[in-house]
Amino acid sequence: MEPPDADAYFGKVLQASPSGTRLGRSQALTTYFLFLELRHKVEIHRMTGRVIECPIDEMNRPRGSKDAALRIPPSGPEVKTLFAGWGGELATCRKFAPTIMSE
16 A cells, blocks of 8 residues: 555545544554564565555545544652642541551
């Protein structure tokens, strides 16, 4: 599969499909080719003489961010609030009193 094949598939075959379908299929192909590049790039090159690359590049990738795997880390104050609340709950959620260790 090469970029012209992807263009034909997304531009003609899936033209009438909802944008979420096109986006999902492009993400699936991108993930598949990323797997091939990471795990089997050398083997495929050795067997075929061709370097594998994803046919869906940044220029022809469908727009949208549906189901994007974007994770924004919490801010410093949010982390402090989380751990302060968690630490406070530890004292009240125990079934047994903490053991005091003697020296």
